[in-house]
Each structure stands twice: as structure tokens, then as C-alpha cells.
Amino acid sequence: MAESAAATPTSADDDPAYREAVVDLLGAIAYGEISAFERLAEDAKLAPSLADKVDLATMASGELTKVHALHDRIRAFGADPFEAMVPFREPLDAFHLHTAPADWYEGLVKAYVGDGLANDFYREIAAYLDPETRDLVVSSMEEGTHATFVVDRVRAAIAEDARLGGRLALWGRRLMGEALTQAQRVAADRDALTALLAGGVDRPGLDLAAMGRMFTRLTERHMARMAELGLEA
Amino acid sequence: MAESAAATPTSADDDPAYREAVVDLLGAIAYGEISAFERLAEDAKLAPSLADKVDLATMASGELTKVHALHDRIRAFGADPFEAMVPFREPLDAFHLHTAPADWYEGLVKAYVGDGLANDFYREIAAYLDPETRDLVVSSMEEGTHATFVVDRVRAAIAEDARLGGRLALWGRRLMGEALTQAQRVAADRDALTALLAGGVDRPGLDLAAMGRMFTRLTERHMARMAELGLEA
Known part of the structure; x- marks a missing residue:
């Protein structure tokens, strides 16, 4: 971390538009982590056992x-x-406000x-970043070992209660909808x-067709995650 | 961490009474950390700025x-x-229940x-532990760099508002009183x-006079911390 602080942003990107975009992106990710911390710490209170609480608090x-x-x-920068x-405070806070989990399982999902x-x-946007920022962004989102814990808990619960599965499937759709709403706002x-995604005069970006494909990839991966949890997307 | 998990508890201490005491101690510390996490995460909501919130969330x-x-x-073990x-859940939860901060500054103190x-x-009790457990206990309580942040914030606030200093001084006494109540219960x-502190047939411990001196040291250090914050103990 000391290393990133010391290093000067690299080469290509003395471009003020690039700097502005990267600072935005890093600000969005950082506030996202802070608000995720707050929500997970809050949701940990709903844990049915101390072991579950420790797992969520660790996340x-x-x-x-x-x-x-x-x-x-x-x-x-x-x-x-x-x-x-x-x-990014307002859109992220709004996302969390509109998706406050009603119980432990909604929190896990x-x-x-x-x-x-x-x-x-x-990860999609990382492709458009200078190498050092890209490494930082990619490393700050390693999923860790906790995903397994969530999958196990949710699968066990819906095996016991089919109605819970139906409710959580709806919940997953609502999360996706709310995320898109706030992303659009941003x-x-x-x-x-x-512009970082769309490209500029002398920087290649995504055309509309490519944006569409990116959106399709994001949706497909969301559906894969829902399936992983045993839920219909 | 993997190292501690792998290592067998050392030498002297196949003594079942010692194992029981150490497991108790480690259980108390671990639950203490979990409940400290919960309370600090909760108190972070009271932060007057996002920077303050990040500092407390980091703690x-x-x-x-x-x-x-x-x-x-x-x-x-x-x-x-x-x-x-x-x-240790009940005494520690009781401690936190009885000392819920009314505002940001009570939370910091x-x-x-x-x-x-x-x-x-x-640190006092560490002297009676096997070396490996002692190292772990001592390393799990390094105070980190965040103490400075608390001292700065509290000092600045009472410089502006003398009544706050009076209220926080009372608050410090209440914290100490509640901590002693729950410690006695444990x-x-x-x-x-x-018995780990008091010693056993073939293990030296503290006699009553030594216990008294330990208590005096703890009280003195508490008073030093209050003074550090600019508060009367």
C-alpha cells in the first residue's frame, strides 16, 4: 500500500479526463467498501449463531x-x-436503504x-485502467473464502423451506434492479x-454494441451466482 | 496463525486446570474482540464525518x-x-448494554x-501463561496507531466545550465501575x-497483597489514560 502511495501514476495518463475518471472510480469503490462494511456489520446482528456472526463480521x-x-x-492522483x-454516497446509500434485508438470509444473498x-x-472496467490502478482494483475485489460459507448456508436453508427459495429468488431480482437503477444514476x-468506458477522441472505448455485450456478461454472471445459491434468477 | 494452530501447547502445561484456565482466558479475549467489533461498528454510525467513521470502522x-x-x-488446546x-457472552454483553454511548465522544472515550x-x-495475566499463548495474547492487543486519533478528537472537543469534559470524566468513572462489576462476576x-492468577499447589501465583498491587497498577494506568484524554479520573 505504501508502494501505491509513493508511485506516480503511470505514462499514458496525464490526461486530465483520465485522472478525473480514475479518481471517480476509486472513490466509488472506496465508498462502496465502507458502506458494505456498515451493512455487513449491521446484518451480522441477525446471525442465528455466534459462528455465523463471526463469519459475516469477518466479511x-x-x-x-x-x-x-x-x-x-x-x-x-x-x-x-x-x-x-x-x-457516490447518495446513490450507494440509496441502494442500501432500498435493499435493507428483512432477515439473515436476505442479508447473506x-x-x-x-x-x-x-x-x-x-473487473470489466479494469481493462481501461493504467496497470498500477488495475492491479489495485483487481486485488481489492478478491472474493476470499467466504463465498462458500454463504452458498452453504443459503442452500441448506432453502432445502428445508421451499417458500424461502421463492422469496430469495424475488429478492435477488430486486437487488439487481436496484443496482441497475443506481448505476444508471451514476x-x-x-x-x-x-467516458472512460465509452472511450475518447484518441482512446478506444466501447461502442454501443460492446456496451450491450458487457451488460449481457454481467447479467449472465448474476444468473450464475443465483443458480449457485440454488435460486431461480 | 496457521503456526499457532499447528503447534502443540507447550511443556509444563498438560495440567488440566491450566488448560481450562487458558481456554477460558482465550475465550474471554476472543468474545471481547467480537463484541468490541460490534460496538465500534455501531458507534461508527455516530461519526460526525466520513473520515471519523472510517477511523472508527478501522478500529x-x-x-x-x-x-x-x-x-x-x-x-x-x-x-x-x-x-x-x-x-463470557453474558458479562460482556451486560457491560456493553450498561455502557451504550449517548454520543460520538462517549463512544470514543x-x-x-x-x-x-x-x-x-x-498483559498482567500474560505473565502466567506458556510462552506461545503469551506471545499470542500480547500480540492480539497491540494498540495500533488509532489511539492518537481518539486523543486528538477528544482533546479538541473538550477544549471547545468544558461541560463536555465534565460529562466525559463521569463517563470514564462509570466505564471503570461497570468493568469491575463484570470482572468480579467472571x-x-x-x-x-x-486460580491461574491465585496459583495452585505446585504453581506460584499472586497472594492477596500482590493482587492488591495489580489492582493498583490497573487503576493507575486507567487514570493515566484519562489524563491523556484531558479528563479528570
Whole structure:
């Protein structure tokens, strides 16, 4: 982490539009980790056992430990990390407000599906980043070993209660819908970030067809995760 | 951590009374970390700024990351970590229930004073442990760099508002009183743990005079911490 702080952003990208986009992206990811920490810590209260609580609290702590390296990288681009996070507070807080889990299992599905979706998106966008930022972004989203814990718990619960499976399948769709709503809002507000994907005069980006394919990949992976949990997407 | 899990508890201490005491101690510390995580994560909601929130959330995560090594060590003594924590849930939950901070500053003082007191006690008791457990216990309570953050915030706030200083001084006394109440309860319930301090037939321990001196040291260090915060103890 000290390394990222020390290093100067690389080569190609003295481009102010690029810097603005990257600072936006890192700010969004950092605030995403902070709010994920808060929600997971909150959801851990619903845990049916102390062991479950520790597992979810460990996921929460894992999110938070990634924040500092992201902040260091934002500083390396000459920006203030707390200012960089500001534009993303409202959409991310709104996402969490609209998707407050009603019980332990909704919390688990949200942790799994939400984390997975965010990670897929960041992995897609990583292709457009300078190598050092790309490494940081990719490393800050390693899924860790906790996914297994969620899958096991959810599968066991719906095996016992089929109605729960139906409810959680609807819940998964609602999470995806709400994520898209907020993502659209961010895209509309943050031109530099959108331009990073769309490309610029002298930088290749995604055309509309490519954007469509990216969206299809994200949806497919979401469906694969739902299937992994034993839920219909 | 993997190392502690693999190693067999050392030498002197196939003594079943010692094992029972150490498992108790590690269970108490581990549950203490989990409940500290929960409370700090909760108190972080009261943060006046996002930067403050990240600082307190980082303290929370720091507590939780220590849990797994403590659990590994409990397993190395042939015990189940979740069973080992059970006797300490009620007294620690009671402590937190009776000392729920009314605002951000009470939360900060609690984090600083509570953490410090627990650490001092564990450091005292560490002298009676086998070397490997001692190293683990001592390393799980390194105070980190966050103490400075608490001291700065509290000092700045009472410089602006003298009445706050008076209220927080009372609060510090209440924290100490509640900690002693719950510690006494644990001492009365957990014979093996108490015997670890008091010694046994063939193991030296503290006589009453030495216990008194230990108590004096803990009180003095508590007063030093209050002074550090700019508060009368």
C-alpha cells in the first residue's frame, strides 16, 4: 500500500479526463467498501449463531481493510479521497436503504450477489485502467473464502423451506434492479467515468454494441451466482 | 496463525486446570474482540464525518482480525472456540448494554478506555501463561496507531466545550465501575481462571497483597489514560 502511495501514476495518463475518471472510480469503490462494511456489520446482528456472526463480521472487516490502499491511490492522483467519495454516497446509500434485508438470509444473498455484481463490473472496467490502478482494483475485489460459507448456508436453508427459495429468488431480482437503477444514476451524473468506458477522441472505448455485450456478461454472471445459491434468477 | 494452530501447547502445561484456565482466558479475549467489533461498528454510525467513521470502522476491523488466531489457539488446546466463548457472552454483553454511548465522544472515550483497560489486564495475566499463548495474547492487543486519533478528537472537543469534559470524566468513572462489576462476576464464576492468577499447589501465583498491587497498577494506568484524554479520573 505504501508502494501505491509513493508511485506516480503511470505514462499514458496525464490526461486530465483520465485522472478525473480514475479518481471517480476509486472513490466509488472506496465508498462502496465502507458502506458494505456498515451493512455487513449491521446484518451480522441477525446471525442465528455466534459462528455465523463471526463469519459475516469477518466479511465486513475484509471490505474495510481495502479502503486505505484505494485512498492512497486517490492521493497519488493528487485528489482528496474523502472528496472523491462524496458523489457516490447518495446513490450507494440509496441502494442500501432500498435493499435493507428483512432477515439473515436476505442479508447473506445480498452480500453474495451484491459483492459479486460489483466485482464483475470493476473487473470489466479494469481493462481501461493504467496497470498500477488495475492491479489495485483487481486485488481489492478478491472474493476470499467466504463465498462458500454463504452458498452453504443459503442452500441448506432453502432445502428445508421451499417458500424461502421463492422469496430469495424475488429478492435477488430486486437487488439487481436496484443496482441497475443506481448505476444508471451514476452514469448520468459522472461524465468522466462514463467516458472512460465509452472511450475518447484518441482512446478506444466501447461502442454501443460492446456496451450491450458487457451488460449481457454481467447479467449472465448474476444468473450464475443465483443458480449457485440454488435460486431461480 | 496457521503456526499457532499447528503447534502443540507447550511443556509444563498438560495440567488440566491450566488448560481450562487458558481456554477460558482465550475465550474471554476472543468474545471481547467480537463484541468490541460490534460496538465500534455501531458507534461508527455516530461519526460526525466520513473520515471519523472510517477511523472508527478501522478500529472495529482491527479487533475482529485478531479473533481467528485466538480461535486457532483454543483448538490447539483441544477445545471448541465457540463453547469457550459462551461463559463470557453474558458479562460482556451486560457491560456493553450498561455502557451504550449517548454520543460520538462517549463512544470514543469508551473505545480508548475500555480497550486500554482490557489490554492492561491481559498483559498482567500474560505473565502466567506458556510462552506461545503469551506471545499470542500480547500480540492480539497491540494498540495500533488509532489511539492518537481518539486523543486528538477528544482533546479538541473538550477544549471547545468544558461541560463536555465534565460529562466525559463521569463517563470514564462509570466505564471503570461497570468493568469491575463484570470482572468480579467472571472471577466468581470461573474458578480455573481465578486460580491461574491465585496459583495452585505446585504453581506460584499472586497472594492477596500482590493482587492488591495489580489492582493498583490497573487503576493507575486507567487514570493515566484519562489524563491523556484531558479528563479528570
